[in-house]
Amino acid sequence: MTAPALPDPDPAWLAALEGEALHHALHERVEAAWRLCCEVHPALPRPAVWLDLRGRSAGQAHFGRGGLRFNPVLFDENRRAFLVEVVPHEMAHWLVHHLEDGPRARPHGREWQTVMRRLFGLVPRTTHRFDTRRASPAPYRYRCACREHGFTARRHALARRGSRYRCRHCAQTLVYCGRSAFEKVV
Numbered sequence: 001m002t003a004p005a006l007p008d009p010d011p012a013w014l015a016a017l018e019g020e021a022l023h024h025a026l027h028e029r030v031e032a033a034w035r036l037c038c039e040v041h042p043a044l045p046r047p048a049v050w051l052d053l054r055g056r057s058a059g060q061a062h063f064g065r066g067g068l069r070f071n072p073v074l075f076d077e078n079r080r081a082f083l084v085e086v087v088p089h090e091m092a093h094w095l096v097h098h099l100e101d102g103p104r105a106r107p108h109g110r111e112w113q114t115v116m117r118r119l120f121g122l123v124p125r126t127t128h129r130f131d132t133r134r135a136s137p138a139p140y141r142y143r144c145a146c147r148e149h150g151f152t153a154r155r156h157a158l159a160r161r162g163s164r165y166r167c168r169h170c171a172q173t174l175v176y177c178g179r180s181a182f183e184k185v186v
């Protein structure tokens with residue numbers, strides 16, 4: 001395993017960033033990751049960048065829109081992980097997609113893993129442990145026979161006080177099974 005190709009961000013600098021400056025740091029990192037990819041694939045188009053992802057997902061390569069989407073709430077709370085891992089993760093998807101056989105490759109398959117290892121010098125992980133409590137509006141998990149349901153804090157409080165909720169699909173009463181503090185996200 002080689003060392004990470006992109007430099008480790010200075011923790012004090014990163015922690016002090018606010019608002020536009022914080023978003024700018026993400027854009028800069030995407031730019032650096034893109035330049036690195038261009039060394040092996042000079043024709044790679046520059047992806048647009050949006051900080052418009054909601055919920056539990058950290059990032060997403062959106063080929064239809066032609067760019068990378070990031071979750072601003074999770075980024076704010078997990079700055080280093082975003083710069084060090086999430087940006088390369090999504091950029092690796094972007095690069096693989098633009099290789100000749102890329103659109104047919106599995107999302108986290110051999111090609112993607114090779115880019116993560118060989119180009120970015122990172123362990124190719126597909127999950128992260130982020131605190132998603134603020135990013136997810138419905139972090140209280142309830143189960144029925146057929147699926148998992150997310151409850152907001154308000155609805156969860158009502159259920160704790162005795163309100164019964166049934167699943168619209170299987171009609172079973174929902175049972176509380178814990179709060180989702182950490183989720184797999186990328």
Ligand SMILES: [Zn+2]
Nearest residue numbers: 144146167170
């Ligand atoms: Zn159900």
Ligand SMILES: [Zn+2]
Nearest residue numbers: 089093108186
């Ligand atoms: Zn991925």
